[in-house]
Amino acid sequence: MNKKLLDLIAQQFDSEEKIVTEIINLEAILNLPKGTEHFVSDLHGEYQAFQHVLRNGSGRVKEKLTELFEDQLTEENISEFATLVYYPEEKLRLIKNRFDNKKELNHWYTEVIERLIKLLSYASSKYTRSKLRKALPEQFVYITEELLYKTDDSTNKKQYYNQIFQQIIKLNQADQLIIGLAYSVQRLVVDHLHVVGDIYDRGPEPDKIMDTLINYHSVDIQWGNHDVLWLGAYAGSKVCLANIIRICARYDNLEIIEDAYGINLRPLLNLAEKYYHDNPAFRPKIHSSKKTSESEQLQITKIHQAIAMIQFKLEMPIIKRRPYFNMSERLLLEKVDYENNKVTMHGEKYPLQNTCFATVNPEQPDQLLEEEAEVMDRLLFSVQHSEKLARHMNFLMKKGSLYLKYNGNLLIHGCIPLDEKGNMEKMAIEGKTYGGRDLLDIFETYLRQSFSQPEMTDDFATDMVWYLWTGEYSSLFGKREMTTFERYFIKDKKTHKERKNPYYYLRENEQVCRNILAEFGLNPDKGHIINGHTPVKEVEGENPIKANGKMIVIDGGFSKAYQSTTGIAGYTLLYNSYGMQLVAHEHFNSKEEVLRDGTDVLYVKRLVDKELERKKVSETNVGEELLQQVSLLTMLLEHRFSK
Structure with a gap:
């Protein structure tokens, strides 16, 4: 079996130099910080609210803007810039209407493109150049890379870079470049999306959510x-x-x-x-x-x-x-x-x-x-x-x-059926x-x-x-x-009651959650269960972080049908190399309101778990796959080129 596999790999890596280069590349990637995972759940056809959360990366875009430009831009300017990144086509039309002359508009174009390039560089700092290239606007890859990697803009290449900006504007490509860069930023702030169930029913546009997911760069779904x-x-x-x-x-x-x-x-x-x-x-x-x-x-x-x-x-x-x-x-x-x-x-x-x-x-x-x-x-x-x-x-x-084991965590929409004793x-x-x-x-x-x-x-x-x-x-x-x-058909409401599986009260118990993680072959000390399905009634004081942080419930009411009982408009979860943050969202009224007022619907962030040491790619599911590739390439090197 190994020989057949090695023969297949050898067709792609047919020289010692190619194998060595790939091993060096993969080993280097393993030492990069892990990418940001974004968890959403119970979307229930609420396409507009989902789109907004996806575009702003549950606040990641604005966080990076603030970190980068806090000393240069006012809070209002940062909010407007963030909105430009979320909805570049619509925001561009609104902003351009403010300018009375072309000179002012051209100056604004140059300024915004430079800032977007800086933001893009900052957002991609933990990725390889190859991965970044795949995220760049296709028609502007060469130009964007030249601007990203400029190091000599004060002397030898100053006129060269100025000419790039002038030609972009002169050839009426500034709008398309800004739009492309905005979408590249959106893509880079989130490395992978998890949808923890229930895309369909109740809300009006689940088909549009599906179209979005089909075109998303990296996604998995746990069925609801x-x-x-x-x-x-x-x-x-x-x-x-x-x-x-x-x-x-x-x-x-x-x-x-x-x-x-x-x-x-x-x-x-x-x-x-x-x-x-x-x-x-x-x-x-x-x-x-x-x-x-x-x-x-x-x-x-x-x-x-x-x-x-x-x-x-x-x-x-x-x-x-x-x-x-x-x-x-x-x-x-x-x-x-x-x-x-x-x-x-x-x-x-x-x-x-x-x-x-x-x-x-x-x-x-x-x-x-x-x-x-x-x-x-x-x-x-x-x-x-x-x-x-x-x-x-x-x-x-x-x-x-139905469930997914990913980076040490268990993702499941509903429950693990338990009896009253937790078995x-x-x-x-x-x-x-x-x-x-x-x-x-x-x-x-x-x-x-x-x-x-x-x-x-x-x-x-x-x-x-x-x-x-x-x-x-x-x-x-x-x-x-x-x-x-x-x-x-029955008026007596006691007949309406649907008795829940004991899981739904036992999941407050840390030992029960640890047992479930062990059942799925995960480390109970490091792992978490990430759950949807049952709206968390925050308005009544219910905590979405349960069992000493082992259980995180992220159905907070994306569906408008639930928002009167939950008090919020959904939870999302972020997991980057530094740890986990739970994000609660306010009610999303409309894209038009965001464009007009620059308001965001983030409510509050709560730290779930902080990594003692920054987590690397080598400690992830992707890292396991890369390690297997390194092992196979090393075997190939020894098999074909050892003396």
Whole structure:
């Protein structure tokens, strides 16, 4: 095996000089400071807020500007410069309107380009020239490198550099250069992005977030429960598909289905118009910034009811054919007394309200009407033939995983299912018992299997994807049951309560967190668990840093639906060579407000962990790969060129 590998490597490194040069290069890189990691979570379609956090690097851009120009620029000037880096196209237009003559504008161009070059140099100080070159604006690589590495601007080359600036301005390239340099700075302040789950649902533009991630220079994704729901729908699960349409209807976001992904909802609307009427429990949650007419709201209300009833029906055959899912209590349509309008749950009867059972056969409540079945077939066909959705789902699968071990930390969206004593909770699947890391691994195996066979719609793997959305031992759901039916139809709020897995209170315990890190083969003394999924209610005094810093929860409410209960607009986490900082964000109103006022939405930074010694590339996942390359190259050198 080694010989075959060495032969392949030898094709690229076919001389002793090339091998030695590469070993020297890699060994040098291993001693550079580690790059900055940026963690975000629970984006829930909030594209504009995500874009801002991505562009400002959770405050890294402004920090570097302040460090570099604190003695030269006022705080107001630094804020304006930062905004230029975040939104160069829009800010350029606003700034240029201030100048009355070309001479003043040209002077401003020269000044700003010089400052951007200094900022670029400062932001790239821990990278190799090769890595920096890849981040530079493609059409200006040569010019930018000349300006970056100038060392003799006072004597021999002064006129040379002046001429570069003059020609950039004269040839009307100043705007494009400024824009290119701004994006290069954005790229360099963050080396790698982690998205710790839930890109989809609730917010209006998850498709734009996906397009951004596809074009991002370095990213990984830990799937959230909402992401898996979309993966499941694309993989052939009709019940997952019904769920995503229901959620989009609930949050008045059906445009994601129709406009963004080109899926025709007309057949579903026709069905809804035939059987359903207005119903207060199914009225959509209207966005404050969005105008939806009464007639549109009524249409959405009808669609919402139609797809919810289809969802409840589709769940039942899965529950019956998979008894080890332990979900028989969720066969609620069978527990309804349709004559007296009551339902029996856990031995107790509850009156029902706002019911919409027009398509339910009390004798066979799980039976779809022929037209309901036809609608779902057509919807699934549209989903699996949407080119844009295919591109997004394939990227989500390629870059995603249920958990990730990265630079000594465990990244997971939901939870590690635990019992009350803190032991790994066990689940029996097809005759075998799994817990902890093994349970998550088998979940991911089934998800990937289902995704690879989209024509299989009722197999075990596809059913398991739905279980990840709603099952009690799912690491993504983390609750005993999902009370969607109760929230729609039962007034008594005690039935709405969803009991959380013990993980969610045990994660406050340092020893429990250390045990989880050990379960995943990580060092409990140095590692952290980075978690999303459950919004941290900072307004009530909840601390996102738990278990003596071993647990960091970064879902602080990117989704506007949560911000009234969290009190903030999301957490992000930064991890550079000096340690970790948690960043809390204020509510993001609009890009226009940032451009106009230069305001940033950073709220406060908290030190999570400080490295005693500055961390190097050699101590990272990337460093492990480089060390393996050095080892192979050393073997090749000895094998081919030793005397």
